[in-house]
Amino acid sequence: MPYPTTHWAGRLGFGLLVAVLAAYLLAPVILVFPMSLSADTALSWPPSGWSLRWYAALASDRGMVEALRNSLLLGAVVTAVCLLIAVPAAVALVRGRLAPLALLLTLPLLLPSIVLGLGLLIVFVRFGLVGSWPGLVAAHLLVTLPYALRVLETALRALPPGVEEAAASLGARPLAVTLRVTLPLAAPGIAAAAILVFLVSFDEVVITLFVAGPHLTTLPVALYHHVESRTDPLAAAVSALLVLVTLVSVLALERLVGLRRAVGGGGS
Amino acid sequence: MNADEAAEALPRLALASLILPALAVTLLTFLWPLLRLAGYAFHEGAPGGAIGADWTLVTWAKVLGDGWHHRLVLNSLALAATVTALTLAAAYPLALAVHRSPPRWRNTLVIVFVSPLLLSAVVRSYGWLPILGDQGVVPGLLRSAGIEPPPLLFNGTGVVVGLVEILMPYAILSLLAGFGRVAGDLEDAAASLGAPPFTVFRRVILPLSAPGILLGGLLTFVLTVGSFVTPKLLGGGRVPLIATEIHDQAIVTLDWPVAAVLSLVTLLLFGVLLGAYGRVIRRVEEAIG
Amino acid sequence: MPPMPETLTLDRLEKRFGTAPPAVAALSLTVGAGEMLGLLGPSGCGKTTVLRMIAGLAAATSGRILVGGRDITRQPAHGRGMGLVFQNYALFPHMSAAANIAFGLQMRRLSARDIRDRTRRALDLVRLGPLAERRPKQLSGGQQQRVALARALVIEPNVLLLDEPLSNLDATLRADMLAEIRDLQRRLGITAVFVTHDQSEALAVCDRIAVLRGGRLEQVGTPREIHDRPASRFVAGFVGRVNQLPAHRAADGSLSVHGHALPGDSADGRAGTVQLLVRPHHIRLDAPATAVPDGDRLRVGGVLRDRIFLGDRTTLTVMVGPTPVSVEWQGSDPPAALAPGDPVALSWRRTDMSVFPEDDPP
Numbered sequence: 001m002p003y004p005t006t007h008w009a010g011r012l013g014f015g016l017l018v019a020v021l022a023a024y025l026l027a028p029v030i031l032v033f034p035m036s037l038s039a040d041t042a043l044s045w046p047p048s049g050w051s052l053r054w055y056a057a058l059a060s061d062r063g064m065v066e067a068l069r070n071s072l073l074l075g076a077v078v079t080a081v082c083l084l085i086a087v088p089a090a091v092a093l094v095r096g097r098l099a100p101l102a103l104l105l106t107l108p109l110l111l112p113s114i115v116l117g118l119g120l121l122i123v124f125v126r127f128g129l130v131g132s133w134p135g136l137v138a139a140h141l142l143v144t145l146p147y148a149l150r151v152l153e154t155a156l157r158a159l160p161p162g163v164e165e166a167a168a169s170l171g172a173r174p175l176a177v178t179l180r181v182t183l184p185l186a187a188p189g190i191a192a193a194a195i196l197v198f199l200v201s202f203d204e205v206v207i208t209l210f211v212a213g214p215h216l217t218t219l220p221v222a223l224y225h226h227v228e229s230r231t232d233p234l235a236a237a238v239s240a241l242l243v244l245v246t247l248v249s250v251l252a253l254e255r256l257v258g259l260r261r262a263v264g265g266g267g268s
Numbered sequence: 269m270n271a272d273e274a275a276e277a278l279p280r281l282a283l284a285s286l287i288l289p290a291l292a293v294t295l296l297t298f299l300w301p302l303l304r305l306a307g308y309a310f311h312e313g314a315p316g317g318a319i320g321a322d323w324t325l326v327t328w329a330k331v332l333g334d335g336w337h338h339r340l341v342l343n344s345l346a347l348a349a350t351v352t353a354l355t356l357a358a359a360y361p362l363a364l365a366v367h368r369s370p371p372r373w374r375n376t377l378v379i380v381f382v383s384p385l386l387l388s389a390v391v392r393s394y395g396w397l398p399i400l401g402d403q404g405v406v407p408g409l410l411r412s413a414g415i416e417p418p419p420l421l422f423n424g425t426g427v428v429v430g431l432v433e434i435l436m437p438y439a440i441l442s443l444l445a446g447f448g449r450v451a452g453d454l455e456d457a458a459a460s461l462g463a464p465p466f467t468v469f470r471r472v473i474l475p476l477s478a479p480g481i482l483l484g485g486l487l488t489f490v491l492t493v494g495s496f497v498t499p500k501l502l503g504g505g506r507v508p509l510i511a512t513e514i515h516d517q518a519i520v521t522l523d524w525p526v527a528a529v530l531s532l533v534t535l536l537l538f539g540v541l542l543g544a545y546g547r548v549i550r551r552v553e554e555a556i557g
Numbered sequence: 558m559p560p561m562p563e564t565l566t567l568d569r570l571e572k573r574f575g576t577a578p579p580a581v582a583a584l585s586l587t588v589g590a591g592e593m594l595g596l597l598g599p600s601g602c603g604k605t606t607v608l609r610m611i612a613g614l615a616a617a618t619s620g621r622i623l624v625g626g627r628d629i630t631r632q633p634a635h636g637r638g639m640g641l642v643f644q645n646y647a648l649f650p651h652m653s654a655a656a657n658i659a660f661g662l663q664m665r666r667l668s669a670r671d672i673r674d675r676t677r678r679a680l681d682l683v684r685l686g687p688l689a690e691r692r693p694k695q696l697s698g699g700q701q702q703r704v705a706l707a708r709a710l711v712i713e714p715n716v717l718l719l720d721e722p723l724s725n726l727d728a729t730l731r732a733d734m735l736a737e738i739r740d741l742q743r744r745l746g747i748t749a750v751f752v753t754h755d756q757s758e759a760l761a762v763c764d765r766i767a768v769l770r771g772g773r774l775e776q777v778g779t780p781r782e783i784h785d786r787p788a789s790r791f792v793a794g795f796v797g798r799v800n801q802l803p804a805h806r807a808a809d810g811s812l813s814v815h816g817h818a819l820p821g822d823s824a825d826g827r828a829g830t831v832q833l834l835v836r837p838h839h840i841r842l843d844a845p846a847t848a849v850p851d852g853d854r855l856r857v858g859g860v861l862r863d864r865i866f867l868g869d870r871t872t873l874t875v876m877v878g879p880t881p882v883s884v885e886w887q888g889s890d891p892p893a894a895l896a897p898g899d900p901v902a903l904s905w906r907r908t909d910m911s912v913f914p915e916d917d918p919p
Binding site: 010014017018019022024025026027028029031032035042043044045084085086088089091092093095096098101104105107108110111112113114115116117118119120121122123138139141142145149174177199200203204205206208209220223224227228231235236239242243246247249250251253258 | 282283391399409433
């Protein structure tokens with residue numbers, strides 16, 4: 001669609017505005033890469049020299065390395081458990097008239113994480129779940145389940161009409177219909193849900209801040225504490241790592257289902 | 269397929285057993301904690317994170333009677349209003365550019381502008397340190413232009429700059445959804461009737477995209493009120509807000525009843541905003557048909 | 558290939574959704590063994606709901622469904638052993654044509670060898686042998702249709718159900734597929750129900766046709782009965798093209814159409830305004846002078862308005878008073894001398910005409 005302005009000055013002005021705003025939006029994300037290669041001990045721009053010293057520092061920082069390991073492991077466990085719960089639930093939501101339940105299941109997405117985090121803290125303390133693996137997995141399930149349900153529901157509703165009924169008419173019992181027809185056809189949606197769940201878990205910080213403990217923490221929380229107390233390029237190296245993981249996941253999501261469908265119209 | 273017919277494909281028992289695990293998770297990690305939190309608001313805090321045994325409104329009186337908490341709420345609302353206005357202003361041209369871009373570019377632009385949304389708020393907040401910090405990009409540019417830079421970080425300015433950037437993708441998504449109804453031929457029609465470009469924008473595009481603006485505004489406002497990481501990292505403790513206070517009361521002071529009351533106040537604010545949004549959006553939808 | 562064909566009986570079958578009027582009301586029908594029954598009606602008449610109930614994809618609110626005398630009303634879809642061909646084919650997009658066909662056999666836990674042999678035979682039956690490994694997306698509409706047909710037939714169903722199977726094909730393909738479906742059904746001697754809204758399809762392939770309207774059975778009979786002796790104005794209007802002439806019926810049964818008196822058909826109808834229904838190809842057109850009196854024919858006069866040449870026939874529109882009547886002239890050209898504005902005489906046999914009271918809704 002052509003920009004309807006006939007004045008080249010207007011077009012140029014609009015183009016410049018868009019460029020400046022795009023730079024504003026992307027600068028902090030892009031800048032962590034050169035920053036992570038700084039040879040300085042403080043955050044200054046431009047760096048006085050380039051080096052990989054902060055990546056080396058990151059590799060020898062036992063707290064960060066352990067937090068990274070925890071984040072990866074937690075992301076994997078949460079992804080597996082979340083899908084095991086979300087796939088059957090999505091099937092039920094699509095097949096039955098369960099609109100009120102669907103609303104309840106997506107409600108956590110609408111409330112501020114800080115409130116959810118406090119609620120979890122209050123409950124977890126009583127059962128000794130703060131700073132424990134089961135506690136972290138449960139907290140991340142709370143955040144990831146609505147995302148998984150949304151993507152899976154969309155995927156299941158987009159199945160070609162009639163194929164499940166066709167399978168039933170050919171003698172397939174409900175389980176066989178699900179295994180032979182429904183799930184194979186929903187596979188791209190399921191993969192997209194898995195990526196999104198992993199990503200949300202891998203990047204989650206506010207709720208984790210409440211329920212993580214000194215001996216069990218995740219990379220974003222460790223990064224938060226690090227940035228809170230010091231401003232050195234080590235955090236830039238960690239950030240660059242997180243950006244890369246996100247970028248790869250986003251591209252995979254786009255290939256599978258289209259990014260806009262995966263993240264929907266809003267909500268955080 | 270008719271919903272009645274769909275329901276027949278699976279018996280109620282099967283449906284229930286399929287959705288039960290998800291309901292259990294929501295019940296245990298969402299509803300129950302929320303109810304417990306609400307309960308805490310009606311007790312008195314005791315040292316070390318404990319609470320008094322009796323049901324009481326003492327904490328409500330303490331929180332609502334304290335001028336400090338009034339200031340927190342006002343700070344949060346003022347910040348949210350500022351951030352919302354700036355975010356919409358910054359996101360609108362980008363969304364319009366995406367909407368008008370040729371189809372083969374549109375997807376790429378959406379990815380570029382929206383995918384930061386999936387990045388941790390810690391990373392995106394941190395990214396501003398080397399830009400706004402004393403030795404950072406912007407002060408450096410200002411100095412080379414002969415201007416002594418004002419402090420941009422660890423104050424309200426830093427928080428606003430960071431939040432606007434972080435919330436832009438949400439606003440862009442909402443606006444794009446709103447642009448759906450602004451068909452290209454409408455703009456051409458207005459232009460063919462003799463409207464100059466800015467008039468086309470003011471009389472046709474802007475009114476038709478009002479629902480997207482409202483949705484983006486609501487999201488941005490609500491997310492700002494609930495935001496905590498960015499004010500902490502870029503505000504340097506000098507920007508007290510209701511969300512940061514909830515965190516401090518819960519983690520530092522360990523006064524959970526106060527944190528619970530503040531949480532309920534936040535939820536109440538959310539409810540009021542949502543109700544107001546519902547009323548306004550209905551009027552707008554009626555007005556533009 | 559299949560075992561002995563079986564009858565399908567619907568006994569006061571009913572379907573309600575909530576409190577709305579029933580989608581299907583007290584429908585009783587029997588499809589004879591090896592017979593092809595057409596379920597014909599406009600969209601929303603309940604014909605697809607009937608088919609879904611027979612297949613077990615929708616539960617009957619009341620009534621029974623019997624196959625060969627066995628009550629299968631409460632049996633789940635996967636236990637009914639019926640072959641179903643969907644309007645959009647509903648082929649499994651992630652399986653090849655052969656895998657689609659083999660699916661039902663796998664569900665029956667046949668040996669790998671049987672599955673391979675029968676799949677191969679089914680593919681040959683619908684002339685798709687060379688395309689066995691193609692995915693549905695790589696097949697044309699007609700080929701997809703044949704895969705769907707083979708998939709439904711290979712399980713040797715006791716009843717074959719076809720839901721608007723031709724509506725997604727273009728006109729030339731539709732005629733071929735119609736013949737192919739008819740041929741297969743006859744050769745295999747299979748009991749079949751053919752749902753369609755297209756009366757020409759139903760007339761062409763069905764042994765008998767049931768016309769549905771608003772969930773109720775309007776008429777059931779052979780194509781010729783339905784076409785020539787419609788039980789209502791609705792059936793007459795829905796099946797084939799028909800002229801409707803308002804007329805007045807006197808107490809003695811005699812009719813008058815815009816001043817033309819017609820001898821009465823019978824004395825049993827009430828007096829009052831009626832509608833005469835005559836099909837265009839049953840009307841003979843003559844120049845008034847050449848018209849030969851014929852005691853068996855009813856005759857009215859009119860004025861030719863226009864003529865449309867359609868190749869193998871010509872359609873003429875004649876005004877009888879204010880009512881346009883279309884007349885189909887088969888074969889050679891009608892008298893070239895006839896020009897618009899000329900008076901003409903129309904006549905038809907008494908037995909080709911139906912008379913319905915005005916209050917019988919069309």
